[in-house]
Amino acid sequence: xxxxxxxxxxxFSALSENESFAxxxxxxFIAQMNPTLEEITEIKTVISEAVTNAIIHGYPDCDGYVxxxxxxxxxxxxxxxxxxxxxxxxxxxxxxxxxxxxxxLDRSGMGFTIMESFVEQFEVTSKVGEGTRVRLVKQIRTPxxxxxxxx
Amino acid sequence: xxxxxxxxxxxxxxxxxxxxxxxxxxxxxxxxxxxxKELDSMPVPLLLLDLEELSFMDSSGLGxxxxxxxxxxxxxxxxxxxxxxxxxxxxxxxxxxHKIMRLYSSQSExxxxxxxVTQ
Numbered sequence: 263x264x265x266x267x268x269x270x271x272x273x274f275s276a277l278s279e280n281e282s283f284a285x286x287x288x289x290x291f292i293a294q295m296n297p298t299l300e301e302i303t304e305i306k307t308v309i310s311e312a313v314t315n316a317i318i319h320g321y322p323d324c325d326g327y328v329x330x331x332x333x334x335x336x337x338x339x340x341x342x343x344x345x346x347x348x349x350x351x352x353x354x355x356x357x358x359x360x361x362x363x364x365x366x367l368d369r370s371g372m373g374f375t376i377m378e379s380f381v382e383q384f385e386v387t388s389k390v391g392e393g394t395r396v397r398l399v400k401q402i403r404t405p406x407x408x409x410x411x412x413x
Numbered sequence: 414x415x416x417x418x419x420x421x422x423x424x425x426x427x428x429x430x431x432x433x434x435x436x437x438x439x440x441x442x443x444x445x446x447x448x449x450k451e452l453d454s455m456p457v458p459l460l461l462l463d464l465e466e467l468s469f470m471d472s473s474g475l476g477x478x479x480x481x482x483x484x485x486x487x488x489x490x491x492x493x494x495x496x497x498x499x500x501x502x503x504x505x506x507x508x509x510x511h512k513i514m515r516l517y518s519s520q521s522e523x524x525x526x527x528x529x530v531t532q
Contacts, residue, residue: 278437278439279439281437281438282435282437285469300500306469307469307500307504310437310438310473311471314437314438314471314472314473317438318438360508362476367476368441368445368476368479368480369472369473369476370472370476370508371472371476372504372507372508373471373472375507375508376472376504376507
């Protein structure tokens, strides 16, 4: 019998104070998957990147909310980070390593590159004036999970 | 939680910044401001970042480090980093930062090497 999937959603104000809250909340939620320390660091980093993007670039001059949805599917986790902000005009451009639209803020331009390399699946969809949605899937490869699958 | 501790050596020509906790976009502004305030008053700055107690960093941290590197270079100074945690080391490699930055395995080793430069 398939286990029912375990999901959680959080909506929070697009304020930089909430970046640490978001990554810690996701790390706490997926603790039940028994990830390694390295996997936890990768997940926290990816969440931090996606949420920071939503806050800085989604809502550059206005208030708004960040919508975070996390789902556990067997040994995989899916995360969706969404904003209803300004959207991205040229997705290919922003995904290039070292590209930043805000050099004035000392941004490194590495956010998308880091996200892509820390997860198995990574998609960005965006519409100008409507917002941006990042969806990612990461597999947790702990020995604990491997043992469960053998049974 | 994040904390930055600064101290100066070499009659004020060498600034050591010890970063502790989680460095993200929210904390990055503060780090940039306090380091730049000191750098602005140093004619040819030597800057050492000690990351031994840094438990988390994302691309915002890379941006702060890269920005300070450019600033120090612009004043013909030098910058080095000591005690890079393995998780941060991965980000350095991805961004190419490990190729331009002088990295040391301890603060004392970095200080020895940086003081030689000034003599």
